[in-house]
Amino acid sequence: MNTEQPKKELSAIKGTKDILPQEARLWQIAEAAAKEIFELYGYRELRAPVIEPTELFEKGTGASSDIVTKEMYTFTDKGGRSVTLRPEYTPSVVRAIIEHRLDLQPQPLRFYYIGPMFRYDKPQKGRYRQFHQIDIEVFGEKDPAVDAEIVEMAHRLLRQLGVENVTTMVNSVGCKKCRPAYGAELRKAAAAVKDRLCPDCQRKAELNPLRIFDCKIETCREVASNFPKITDFLCAECQEHFQEFLGYLDFYGIPYRVDPTLVRGLDYYTKTAFEIVAEHLGAQNAICGGGRYDDMVREFGGPDLCGIGFAMGLERLLSVAKIEPPKKSFVYFAYLGEEAKKQSIATARYLRSEGIECLVEFKDRGMKAHFSRANKIGADWVLIIGEDELAKGKFQLKDMIDSKQYEGTAEELAKIILLKDKKGIKSREE
């Protein structure tokens, strides 16, 4: 037997991690809940590739955004083309809409997706270079009711996964008509206090002062809190949209806080922007963030199609979710001899068709070794097939929790197992 330790270079790439079965169970539950809820609202899954041309994000995410300037996982492929592991999902969906002319379908279009995203960020606790997002997008719906619908949908998912004590922050970041005037005021304000900003924000002060609000450095945040507020500059259309959006949130009974410094780390937002923050993760680590991007499809050379969506970080979501995996029993087969092995395989096949989880192991064992194995792996039931059982065509079923033993045909025993499962047995793992 080779007992050598695996060499260091065979560990997972920095900033990535394996999700082992026990944890993956929780991921499956969260993902299933998301899919079920989104489908209830008429959203359908759209799966785009993990890699995209780099220009897609330079254009879509915004060349001056932190994601594009600092965090893109970009490399040159063998054909000499610059490709990027997607840092976010929205540009991919926009590309897919234009490429497949999905805009010709009846609107609005509602999509969702769950999958990995990549950012070449400095790995730190709770942050990964490969992380996972739940993403939803709506295209072709101007009504602010849909802005509130997606917030409500996010809340429903959080509730279902036991996430409590969340705060919803909302803002309007204006539109093409009203943002330039605000941008000019902001640039003036930023220039006046430039020496108090970090080098990165000094650069942003000229390039895109709105991005200063994304800075995580405390002094920059303090300086930025005195900057002019976008909400004082909204045009009539943006103002009306914002008020209606808030009205629908009230209608849904969703508490919120208006935060005029909430601009989201992306260039493409227009009008609505929001974030959902969980109490013990803090404002720097929103679980969910989203907003409207009414110009994005057109700026990509597509039709005039407004859009809105959100992304929810699965790692963060799972760090605050309270998920109880449902208890389901499983049957371990204890058999003696070749004939009984085959009978076990056949019986397991039948039980599985009845929805009962079965484990048949092929290692030759004595009955005592079978039971010790069954105990070790936490089997709820042991189905015993020895010579007597083969002769009778009836098997022994031992309930490993209360030690009761039953005798019967496969059909009879299946009924016993299903009946007890239905009553909700406690797993031995507890």
Ligand SMILES: [Zn+2]
């Ligand atoms: Zn406006």
Ligand SMILES: [Zn+2]
């Ligand atoms: Zn800064």
